[in-house]
Amino acid sequence: MIVRSRSEPAPDLAERLDRLARLRSVVADNEERFRQAITADFGHRSAVETTIAEIMLVFSEIRHATKHLKTWMTPQRVATALQFLPARNRLMPQPLGVVGIIAPWNYALQLTLAPAIGAIAAGNRVIIKPSELVPHFAALLKEAVGEKFDAAEVLVTGVEDEIATGFASLPFDHLMFTGSARVGRLVAEAAGRNLTPVTLELGGKSPAIIDASADLDEAAERIAYGKLLNAGQTCIAPDYVLVPERSLQAFAEKVRAQMRRMFGTDPSNEDYTSIVSDRHYARLEGLVADAAQRGAKILQPAKPDDPNWKAHRKFPPTLILGATEAMAVMQEEIFGPVLPVLGTRDAAEAIAFVNARDRPLALYWFGKERSARDEVLARTVSGGVTINDCLFHFTQINQPMGGVGASGSGVYHGEWGFRTFSKLKPVFYRSKFNRLADLYPPYGGKIARLEKLMRLMS
Numbered sequence: 255m256i257v258r259s260r261s262e263p264a265p266d267l268a269e270r271l272d273r274l275a276r277l278r279s280v281v282a283d284n285e286e287r288f289r290q291a292i293t294a295d296f297g298h299r300s301a302v303e304t305t306i307a308e309i310m311l312v313f314s315e316i317r318h319a320t321k322h323l324k325t326w327m328t329p330q331r332v333a334t335a336l337q338f339l340p341a342r343n344r345l346m347p348q349p350l351g352v353v354g355i356i357a358p359w360n361y362a363l364q365l366t367l368a369p370a371i372g373a374i375a376a377g378n379r380v381i382i383k384p385s386e387l388v389p390h391f392a393a394l395l396k397e398a399v400g401e402k403f404d405a406a407e408v409l410v411t412g413v414e415d416e417i418a419t420g421f422a423s424l425p426f427d428h429l430m431f432t433g434s435a436r437v438g439r440l441v442a443e444a445a446g447r448n449l450t451p452v453t454l455e456l457g458g459k460s461p462a463i464i465d466a467s468a469d470l471d472e473a474a475e476r477i478a479y480g481k482l483l484n485a486g487q488t489c490i491a492p493d494y495v496l497v498p499e500r501s502l503q504a505f506a507e508k509v510r511a512q513m514r515r516m517f518g519t520d521p522s523n524e525d526y527t528s529i530v531s532d533r534h535y536a537r538l539e540g541l542v543a544d545a546a547q548r549g550a551k552i553l554q555p556a557k558p559d560d561p562n563w564k565a566h567r568k569f570p571p572t573l574i575l576g577a578t579e580a581m582a583v584m585q586e587e588i589f590g591p592v593l594p595v596l597g598t599r600d601a602a603e604a605i606a607f608v609n610a611r612d613r614p615l616a617l618y619w620f621g622k623e624r625s626a627r628d629e630v631l632a633r634t635v636s637g638g639v640t641i642n643d644c645l646f647h648f649t650q651i652n653q654p655m656g657g658v659g660a661s662g663s664g665v666y667h668g669e670w671g672f673r674t675f676s677k678l679k680p681v682f683y684r685s686k687f688n689r690l691a692d693l694y695p696p697y698g699g700k701i702a703r704l705e706k707l708m709r710l711m712s
């Protein structure tokens with residue numbers, strides 16, 4: 255694949271559009287099979303969530319790229335400094351070559367294919383390594399992609415293949431990793447040995463800040479949804495909530511009521527997604543038990559070891575009041591339907607709380623008072639922000655998706671993905687009418703005149 259990417263470096267617009275169309279048919283021809291495969295991997299995955307948060311997002315990325323690709327591929331004009339006129343500058347996007355994609359399990363379809371769309375649009379060849387936690391999905395993706403693509407165009411590895419094990423050590427032209435910060439470090443290290451550039455889409459603890467000016471009912475509904483979509487197994491889910499001390503109890507009750515209204519209290523509810531593995535279920539049980547043991551108040555419709563819930567690996571939506579920094583639930587990314595709600599004295603304390611931790615992937619702010627909102631926007635740094643809701647900045651196709659610091663580096667989605675997977679090559683077209691040669695030796699007096707001109711202009 256690497257050799258082919260060098261001998262046939264730049265597929266034209268028609269070829270790229272054809273690849274995008276074929277990628278669309280990979281999903282469109284197998285929609286129901288993908289829903290079934292993902293639900294088999296999770297134990298249960300809400301069919302609506304697979305459709306809305308995975309399949310539709312992939313279709314929308316493909317539609318957008320197809321519509322704009324011609325413009326994206328056109329070399330851009332760049333201004334030329336006066337002393338070089340009438341020369342021209344162009345910024346020419348070129349494929350990097352072979353892009354490797356390592357994906358997590360939580361939105362297995364979207365997080366393998368959305369990066370692939372950017373990479374294919376940019377003219378690259380792509381090798382995808384899905385997560386071993388979603389073997390049914392991975393096998394189906396491999397089969398469906400294999401039917402529509404030559405292996406030298408797009409290849410999906412088996413989760414147990416030899417190539418999957420040493421994937422990050424392959425000499426890719428770019429490596430895109432979505433997953434945990436722990437594995438992200440290993441991947442960056444392995445890629446570094448080849449000087450392979452990496453995009454790291456990581457996770458972390460994304461805060462939701464409730465301002466004193468917020469409508470608590472509205473905030474409670476939106477946070478309940480943001481937290482329970484995919485049973486909290488969402489990289490940009492609100493991890494914990496900071497709420498003015500005096501509203502804490504009332505707010506927690508409102509979130510609890512909203513969670514009950516949306517997903518009920520019956521674990522066989524089709525809309526409520528299972529936890530992906532026994533290990534993750536046990537991890538969440540451990541987080542809640544640790545918080546309880548250290549004195550937090552736990553609000554749950556059932557205990558996680560209730561066989562009705564555990565048999566389906568459905569984790570009861572859980573609120574934690576009185577969480578402290580000593581508790582594991584406030585130290586690691588929760589990645590499940592468990593929501594600590596913490597009281598803060600004022601807005602400054604909420605900002606300080608966020609800034610004392612790793613830079614989050616997402617931040618949510620609820621309220622009406624603009625100055626308080628702008629203060630949080632100005633004083634915190636995060637991958638992205640949604641004001642008065644959760645998650646939706648992610649769905650804005652014209653906005654870049656990506657973390658900062660411990661939540662990742664690099665961006666994709668829409669044109670941002672096209673650019674990430676392109677070499678933007680500056681090209682300078684010298685003009686025969688320009689007197690650049692006057693700079694060459696012997697310098698003599700002419701150089702003094704040029705220097706004077708340059709000083710005037712700088």
Ligand code: NAD
Nearest residue numbers: 357358359384385386422433434437440455456457458489
């Ligand atoms: P993970 O880090 O355990 O695994 C991610 C991928 O890396 C999997 O395909 C896995 O097989 C692979 N992997 C594991 N060890 C590897 C190694 N040594 N070298 C190369 N690859 C290796 O993450 P996960 O549990 O699948 O996903 C959950 C994490 O992903 C959470 O932290 C979540 O926040 C994050 N996430 C981030 C985004 C984002 O867009 N920023 C999206 C979804 C999930």
